[in-house]
Amino acid sequence: MNPPLDDLILHHYPSSPFSEKVRLVLGHKKLPWKSVRIPPVMPKPDVVALTGGYRRTPFLQIGADIYCDTALICDVLEHMRPEPALYPAHLKGVSRVFAQWADSTLFWAAMAYNLQPKMAVQLFGGPEQAKAFGDDRKAMSGGMLRLRPGDATSAYRSYLRRLAHMTDEHDYLFGAEPCVADFAAYHPIWFTRTQVPPMAGILQATPSVTEWADRMAAIGHGAFSKLGSDDAIAIARAADPRPAGSNWLVDSAFQDDHGIPLGSRVTIAAESFGPEATEGELIAATRTHYSLRRTDERAGTVHVHFPRIGYVLRAADAA
Known part of the structure; x- marks a missing residue:
C-alpha cells in the first residue's frame, strides 16, 4: 500500500534550527504535513527504527521512504510542488x-x-x-x-x-x-x-x-497536525517503498564512482557531523543521491535516501 502523495511526516523537535528551515519550506509551498516530535539527544530508538542509524534532525518520511538531510528534503519538496520555486531557473x-x-x-x-x-x-x-x-x-x-x-x-x-x-x-x-x-x-x-x-x-x-x-x-509553517512516533512507524510498516524513479527523486540513472554495484551491502554516513552509519542494500546511486533498502523488525522494509554531497558510501565489509 502506498500513502497519499501529500502525506508528509516531518520528524523534528521545536528548537532544531535545521527543522525550522524545513518547516518554513513546507509553509512556503503550502504543503500540509504531520509533525512527529523526536528527542534532541540519544537514545532515539524510534528514529533509528526508520533510518537505521542516521540521527541528525530533521528527516522526512513519506510512507516507507525516509529522506535524510535538509538539502535532499528540499529537492523532494521541490519535485512535489515546483511552485513557488526554491531553485528559480x-x-x-x-x-x-x-x-x-x-x-x-x-x-x-x-x-x-x-x-x-x-x-x-x-x-x-x-x-x-x-x-x-x-x-x-x-x-x-x-x-x-x-x-x-x-x-x-x-x-x-x-x-x-x-x-x-x-x-x-x-x-x-x-x-x-x-x-x-x-x-x-x-x-x-x-x-x-x-x-x-x-x-x-x-x-x-x-x-x-x-x-x-x-x-x-512571516512565511510560517503552514498547516500541520501532530502524530506519534509509534504511529509513524506503523505507517512505514503498512506501506510499500516507492520504486526508484517514482520516489520524488527523479534522476534514476546509475552513476558508479565507487566500483560498488547495485545490490551490494553498503553503509552510508555523513562526512563529518553525525557519523553514525546506515547499512543496507544499495538500490540507487545517481548523480544526486543514494538509496538503501533495509528491514527493521518494527518499521518493516523501508528505503532510506541520502544526498551524494556530504555523505560517504562504502562497501559494508570495508566500513
Missing part, C-alpha cells in the same frame, strides 16, 4: 552553492556564538541538561574543529554584514522572492533571535538582516 547554481555555504560555514559560526556556556545552561534548563546536550553533540562531531566563542563572534559578525549587503538591496537575498538560499541562511539567525534572545544584540548592526528575518518568519 536563473538562480539554480548560485542558490545551491550559497545554501551549502549557509548550512555549513554560516551555521557553525552562528551556533558556536549562540551556544556559549551561559546560554547553553539557560536554553536547556540547567547545567546537567546542558552537559547532556554538549556530550551528545561532541559524540556527533568526532574530530571536527569547532570555533571558540571569540572567533565565532568575529566570524558571525562578518557573515551578517555580508548578508546585509544583499538584504540592503532586495527583500530577499537574491531578489523579490525567497529561494533555497534564504531558507538556509535564515535558520541559524532564527536560533539567535528566538532560542537565545540575550545573544541577539549582534543583529543590531545589520537592521536590514533583521527586517529580512521578519519577512522569513
Whole structure:
C-alpha cells in the first residue's frame, strides 16, 4: 500500500534550527504535513527504527521512504510542488552553492556564538541538561574543529554584514522572492533571535538582516497536525517503498564512482557531523543521491535516501 502523495511526516523537535528551515519550506509551498516530535539527544530508538542509524534532525518520511538531510528534503519538496520555486531557473547554481555555504560555514559560526556556556545552561534548563546536550553533540562531531566563542563572534559578525549587503538591496537575498538560499541562511539567525534572545544584540548592526528575518518568519509553517512516533512507524510498516524513479527523486540513472554495484551491502554516513552509519542494500546511486533498502523488525522494509554531497558510501565489509 502506498500513502497519499501529500502525506508528509516531518520528524523534528521545536528548537532544531535545521527543522525550522524545513518547516518554513513546507509553509512556503503550502504543503500540509504531520509533525512527529523526536528527542534532541540519544537514545532515539524510534528514529533509528526508520533510518537505521542516521540521527541528525530533521528527516522526512513519506510512507516507507525516509529522506535524510535538509538539502535532499528540499529537492523532494521541490519535485512535489515546483511552485513557488526554491531553485528559480536563473538562480539554480548560485542558490545551491550559497545554501551549502549557509548550512555549513554560516551555521557553525552562528551556533558556536549562540551556544556559549551561559546560554547553553539557560536554553536547556540547567547545567546537567546542558552537559547532556554538549556530550551528545561532541559524540556527533568526532574530530571536527569547532570555533571558540571569540572567533565565532568575529566570524558571525562578518557573515551578517555580508548578508546585509544583499538584504540592503532586495527583500530577499537574491531578489523579490525567497529561494533555497534564504531558507538556509535564515535558520541559524532564527536560533539567535528566538532560542537565545540575550545573544541577539549582534543583529543590531545589520537592521536590514533583521527586517529580512521578519519577512522569513512571516512565511510560517503552514498547516500541520501532530502524530506519534509509534504511529509513524506503523505507517512505514503498512506501506510499500516507492520504486526508484517514482520516489520524488527523479534522476534514476546509475552513476558508479565507487566500483560498488547495485545490490551490494553498503553503509552510508555523513562526512563529518553525525557519523553514525546506515547499512543496507544499495538500490540507487545517481548523480544526486543514494538509496538503501533495509528491514527493521518494527518499521518493516523501508528505503532510506541520502544526498551524494556530504555523505560517504562504502562497501559494508570495508566500513
